[in-house]
Amino acid sequence: MPTVKNEAGVPGRYTVAVLVPCYNEDAAVGKVVADFRAVLPDADIYVYDNNSSDRTVEAAADAGALVRREPRQGKGHVVRRMFADVEADLYVLVDGDATYDAPSARTMIARLIDDRLDMVVATRADLEQAAYRSGHRVGNRLLTGFVAHVFGHGLTDMLSGYRVFSRRFVKSFPVLSGGFEIETELTIHALELGLPVAEIKTPYYARPVGSASKLNTWRDGFRILSTIFKLYRSERPLPFFSGIGAALAIVSIGLAVPLAITYLESGTVPRLPTAVLATGLMLLAFLSVASGLVLDTVTRGRRELKLLAYLAQPAPPEEPRQN
Secondary structure, three states, X not given: OOEEEOOOOOEEEOOEEEEEEEOOOOOOHHHHHHHHHHHOOOOEEXXXXXXXXXXXXXXXXXXXXXXXEOOOOOHHHHHHHHHHHOOOOEEEEOOOOOOEOOOHHHHXXXXXXXXXXXXXXXXXXXXXXXXXXXXXXXXXXXXXXXXXXXXXXXXXXXXXXXXXXXXXXXXXXXXXXXXXXXXXXXXXXXXXXXXXXXXXXXXXXXXXXXXXXXXXXXXXXXXHHHHHHHHHXXXXXXXXXXXXXXXXXXHHHXXXXXXXXXXXXXXXXXXXXXXXXXHHHXXXXXXXXXXXXXXXXXXHHHHHHHHHXXXXXXXXXXXXXXX
8 A cells, every 4th residue: 555645744554546537648648657656656557548549558558557448438437437446545536648747646645634635626737838728728717617606615627637536535426427527527526515625736737749639629618518507407406497487487577567558558458379478488487486496305305315425435544643
């Protein structure tokens, strides 16, 4: 088992697994494995290949990683498989593109142990202009702002692919997403249950020559917007459906007021279809609010089940004190 020392020099013995999801990263994965091997020499380093068409598998194996495969395409599927298969006390999740700082893993692990946290996120501080594209930066800020608004607090780098987890987080986390939304899902899970988390600023580098990003600014931007919509609908159903109900009610009242004035003046309803439409919209408004109330109860029950699954996992062992 690797020995990790905190800033005070107190040793703690935990099994550490470094998890590296990869898709066509033969130009970078060897460096990632070597860098983390140098920083965490006793850790098990797992590279999960996701149907790469290049030499990713060979490069990872040559570097000394334990190579496994996940045939279902998408980072979320890979993370689900890694969390289910790998057994350890601490988990380091990092992308295989050599953009993250391996030496920061020791600081992140020490913070997790010292403060008895469940997740530590590496906040990216780009050291090179090409490291962090502007479109991705805007999308990250948009999603981060939304999460802070919905949950009242959040992280400053929602889409960071470099994180350290406790065992009880990994083994109680129900991975549902299949793609790059996995980082958002990890963060929302922690915030939703009020789990102890922290951030540490780490260097962020440009990809090495020959390595290309799999992200597309527009495509993944729309996926981020879709994720925002789905998260708000699933995690905050009462305000979501109440908002829809309020909008429908306003339209209904706007259509009904002229009809009511005409009826009071003449005693007739000359535009019957408009009256029917106004009535229907008001009924839909009430149904929307009722749906929000029902789904809010369901969401609370689901949150309780997640928390029970989390509490069923043993807490990390206390660090022995030394005089």
